[in-house]
Amino acid sequence: MLLNKIPLSLYVHLPWCETQCPYCDFSITTDPVNGNDARLAEAILKDINQSKDLIAGRKFKTIYFGGGTPSLASTKSIKHILDSIKDKFLYKEAEVTLEMNPNDVSGDRIxxxxxxxxNRISLGIQSYSNKELQALGRNHDRESGIKATRALEGINSTIDLIYGIEKQTPKSFTTNLEKIIQSNINHLSLYQLTIEPNTIFYKKELELPSEEEIEKIELIAKNLLEKNGYKQYEVSSWSKPGYESRHNMNYWQFGDFLGVGPGSHSKISNEERIIRFRKIKPLEGYIQNQRSTDLKNIANNDLDIDLAMNLLRIKNGLQQQDVATTLPASFLKKYQRGVDEGLLLKDRIGATQKGYQFLNETIQLFF
Ligand SMILES: C[S@@+](CC[C@H](N)C(=O)[O-])C[C@H]1O[C@@H](n2cnc3c(N)ncnc32)[C@H](O)[C@@H]1O
Ligand code: SF4
Known part of the structure; x- marks a missing residue:
């Protein structure tokens, strides 16, 4: 494995949120920003500079400011991070994405x-229906979602939608999707609502759409999006040709990423090993000391599973030379079993139509 050949991305976690959404289990704080964005920016820069061994002379091919709600941080603090790393650590043509919530979007802010x-905005719309937004406990309404979407016209951007929301019907979902298609947004992430432990939704009786309705919604998405020039390239990701997320593709191709900011995750390879670790979660603790925790060596069986969980998400697969790491013999042996069972592709690394339809079961081949 040649380290300088493995592409490296940067993930920057900005944890602020106005309110805690009842379905969300991301590492966030609802404490007001109150000038702490400048302090966090300094801590993040310190963290990057202390990570030189992990970066190992490479430059970041993409940066993703995720959250939380990164758009609650001042532009000044975001600019400070970018200005401080651009000469030394950043490719000129890097994709640089920032997540925004609708209430923070305006033409001037963009x-x-x-x-x-x-150079890329990811907007958390989730739905354009007031009923559904209320069911999700969101702090924005249909009007502010529509305004924010309009402000993104002509800008390289992506929208997040959630489906399987309480009170959602195939008809109301179709209306959501049509709004995005009309707006000419060139990328879309479509997530089925998951009920995560440690969230308010986990403890609540919810009247979610039936399995049948979910299947209907998924079929509507497929038909409507394909008819309008979007292609599914990953489990939750749809794009017009050439607008695939380069940052996320690096995760799924098993590239490296350095995570900075409280609670952020990293995956780094070197000549001897592949490691995953995360930064501590408390904001103040991280500002004081950018400590890593939960370090895991990814090897043997764990590596096979990790590879399968990432690579097989890519629809229609990829050429072996586009995988960022050398595939171990144990992985290839399990892979061949999947080929024999008609679940995995023969000429590329990826799942067949059948294998993709039952992806969780297909991944079991690697356990
Ligand atoms: C980390 S969130 C940050 C985005 C932004 N703060 C927002 O809420 O719009 C990224 C995306 O994950 C999705 N998400 C978060 N929790 C989810 C859940 N429990 N089920 C499905 N999607 C979820 C939402 O679509 C959200 O836009
Ligand atoms: S969904 Fe977004 S806005 Fe809501 S709590 Fe999670 S990160 Fe914050």
Whole structure:
């Protein structure tokens, strides 16, 4: 494994949220920003500079500011991070994405962010129906979602939608999707609502759409999006040709990523081993000391599973030379069994139509 050949991305976690959504289990704080964005930016820069051994002379091919709600941080603090790393650590043509919540979007704010070096916006719409937004406990309404979507016209951007929401019907979902298609947004992430332990939704009786309705919704998405020039390239990701997320593709191709900010995750390879670890979660603790925790060596069986869980998400697979790491013999042996069973592709690394339809079962081949 040649380290300088493994592409490296940067994930920057900005944890602020106005309110805690009852379905969300991300590492967030609802404490007001109150100037702490500048302090966190300094801690993040310190963290990057202390990670030189992990970066090992490479430059970041993509950066993703995720959250939390990164758009609650000031443009000044985001610009400060980008300005401080761009010469030394960043490819000129890097994809630089920032997640925004609808209430923070305006034409002026977008202009400011583009000037600061952001070149892709990810907007958390979730739904355009007031009923569904209320069911999700969101702090924005249909009107502010529509306004924010309009502000993104002509900007390289992506929208997050959730389906399988309480009170959602195939008809109301179709209306959501049509809004995005009309707006000419070139990328979409479509997530089925998952009920995560340690969330308010986990403890609540919810009247979620039936399995049958979910299947209907998924079929509507497929038909409507394909008819309008979007292609599914990953389990939850749809894009017009050439607008696939380069940052996420690096995760799924098993590239490296350095996570900075409280609670962020990293995966780094070197000549001897592949490791995953995360930064401590408390904001103040991280600002004081950018400590890593939960370090795991990924080897043998764990590596086979990790590879399968990432690579097989890519629809229609990829050429073996596009996998960021050398595939171990044990992985290839299990892979061949999948080929024999008609679940995995013969000429590429990826799942067949049948294997993709039952992806969780297909991944079991690697356990
Ligand atoms: C980390 S969130 C940050 C985005 C932004 N703060 C927002 O809420 O719009 C990224 C995306 O994950 C999705 N998400 C979060 N929790 C989810 C859940 N329990 N089920 C399905 N999707 C979820 C949402 O679509 C959200 O936009
Ligand atoms: S879904 Fe977004 S806004 Fe809501 S709590 Fe999670 S990160 Fe914050």
């Amino acid at each position: 202009d400011e962010l583009l000037m600061a070096g952001i």
